[in-house]
Amino acid sequence: MSGHIDPTREQFGAMMKLADDGLVHMLNLIRLRDAAAYDDGRKATGAEAYQAYGRESGPIFTRVGGRIVHSWDPKLTLIGPDDEQWDIAFIAEYPNAAAFGEMVKDPAYQAIVFHRQAAVADSRLIRMQPRESAGVFGG
Secondary structure: OOOOOOOOHHHHHHHHHOOOOOOEEEEEEEEEOOEOOOOOOOOOEHHHHHHHHHHHHHHHHHHOOOEEEEEEOOOOOOOOOOOOOOOEEEEEEEOOHHHHHHHHHOHHHHHHOHHHHHHEEEEEEEEEOOOOOOOOOOO
16 A cells, blocks of 8 residues: 655645635644655664654744644544554644645755655645534534
C-alpha cells in the first residue's frame, strides 16, 4: 500500500479555495516508518526523523500563528480498516488558511520538510472549521 505523505496540487488548491474566515484546525493522523527513508541514506528511525521535523519546523509554525490545541497517543482503531493504525494524532490550529499556506510555502519550511517525508509511512490531514458544540453527537 502506498502511503499518503504530501497533498497533491489539486488537494492543496481545493483547501486554499475554501472560505478563509477565521480559525482553521488541521487534524493530523500520522503512521511512522520503522526506519526513516532519507534520500541521502542517513540512518534514523521514523520517530527520530519526525522529531527532527518538529524541532526544525516549530519556529516557522509558531511564527505564522500556529499552535497545537490537542495531541494524543492513538491506541486502537475501533471503527475503520485494520491497517489504519496511527502513531501520532493531533490538531494544529492556524489563525486562518492563509497562515497554513504561508508556512508550507516558506523556503525555510520547504528546506526541512524532507524530515517529515522520510519519517511518515502514511498520514491523513483534514482541514476542519471549529464550531460551538451543542454537547451531543452531531451538534
